[in-house]
Amino acid sequence: MTAVTAPLLQVRSVAKAFGGNRVLEDVSFQVEPGEIVGLLGPNGSGKSTLLNLVTGFERIDQGEVLFEGGRIDRLPAHRIVDRALGRTFQLPSMPTKMSVIEVAMAAATARHGFFDTLLGTRAAREAEERARVEADALLKEFLLTPVRDLPSSALSGGQKKLLGIVCALMGKPRLLMLDEPTAGVHPNLRNDIVQALQRLNRQGMTIVIVEHDMHFIREVCTRCIVLDRGHIVASCRPDELSSNERVLQAYLGGGRAATESEKVNA
Template sequence: MTTSILEVNSLAKSFGAFQVLQDVKFQVDKGDIVGLLGPNGSGKSTLLNIISGFIAPDRGSVMLDGACISSMSTFRIVKEGLARTFQLPVMPQKMSVLEVAMAADTSMHGVMSTLLNGPSMRRAERATREQAMRLLDELLLTPVSHLPASAISGGQKKLLGIVCALMARPRLLMLDEPTAGVHPNLRQDIVRALHRLNEQGMTLVIVEHDMHFIREACNRCIVLDQGHIVASCKPQELAANERVVQAYLGTTVAEPNRELIAS
C-alpha cells in the first residue's frame, strides 16, 4: 500500500513565452510536513495554484491518494480532501469570525435545498457551529470570535484562513506563506498549531521562502528555482546544498555567507 498522499508528475506551465514550471515531480507522504520553498519568481505560487485547481497545467498531472485531480474544479478538489490557505486572506466586512468559519463548512453547501424539515437543519447548523468553535479554540481565536473578521489583525486573519480550510475536513492542507508579515509572538503560535494538526494526522505542505520557519515547522523541504526542483532534503541540509545556496544568493559563496540560509 502506497504511503504517498500527493504525487506531482511532470508538471509544466507557461504564460506566453515565459516558462514558469518545467518537469516538476515530487511526492508527499501521509503524515509529512513538507516545506515548498524558493526565491521570488521560482514558481511556488503557480505550483500551488495548479495543485489546488485554480489554474490548469500545460502538461503533467496531480494525484491525490491515487486519484487524478488535475482536471477537477477547486470545489471538487476540496471535497476530495485537499484544502489550501491564501497568502493575503480577505475577510467579509459584516461577518463575525465565527460566522466566517461556519460559512466555510463545505458539508453545509446545498443543505437548504436538501434538508426539508426544521429539526434536521438545526442539527446540521449546531454541528457546524460546534466544529467551528472547536477549531477557533485550537487556533487561539476564541477571544475574537465575536468580532468582525475584517477587524482582527493580519496574523489572526491567517489563523482564521487555516480554520476555514480545516472546516472542509481535508486530509492534506496546503498553506501559502502562513507567517508572512505576522508578529513574532503569533508566528510561534502558528508553528505550534501546525504541529498539533500534524500530530492529529494532518499532512501539511507549506509554501514559504523563510528558511528559518521551514526549519521550525517542517521535516522535509522541496526547493524550487526558475521552475525546476533543485533540492529535496531535510531542512538542516539546506545550507550545505550548493544548488540551494546558488538559488538564494545567485552564486557560489564563501562559507560565512551561508549563514544567510542557515540562520
C-alpha cells in the first residue's frame, strides 16, 4: 500500500477585510511537502496579507488554515513559530540596540523556549552556545559576518532582508514563508540566496516565496499561485505563467480576471 502524504499547509476559503476593503475572498490552496511555491500578484493583491494570516500576524475573518493537519488560524504568532512555520517580512524592522548576532540568537528562543534562556542553568548556557554557533554559521552563509557585532538597526535594507532570513532559519522551520526576499539585495547575493534556498529545500524544507522577480521565480519555484485583487486566478508551473490568460489579464488588464464560476455564469 502506498503511503499518502498529507498537505503541509491547507488554506480553506479564507477571507479578510480591513474596514470596507475586502482584501482576500474565498482563498483556497494547499502546499505539499517539498514544494517551493511562488506567490505572485500585482501590488496590493493581498500577498503579504495572506502571509500575515497564515503566520498569525492578522486574524482571518472566515475560513480555516491548517498546518500539518492541525488548525492554526486561532493561534498567536509565537505558537505558530513554535510549530516550525517560519517567515520573513517585506519591510523588516530591527531592534535599535541589539547587535546582529544577538538578534539572530534571540530568534532561537522560538525553539529553546523563552524562559530557559533566562534561568542561567547549565542547560540554558549550553543552549545559548549552540544558538551562537548556529547563528554564526548562518550569518556566514548570508555574508553578514563582517557586520556581526553592529547594531542591527544600522544594517542596509538588503542586509536587513538577509538577517530576516537568518532569523527565520534559526527556528528550523519545516515551512518557510518569505516576503520578497531579494528586493533590494545585490544581484550577486541574489544568486547565493537562490542556492541557499535550493539547498534547504533538498534538505527537506518546504518554501513559499512572495516575489516580483520573474527570473528568481523561474529559477527557484516548482509551482506558482497567482493572486489578483484578493482572488486566486492561477496555480501553474512557472513556465506556464507567460501563456496563462488569467495571469496576463491580472498584470496587464488593470482588473481582476474572471474566475471560472464567473465565466460560467456570465
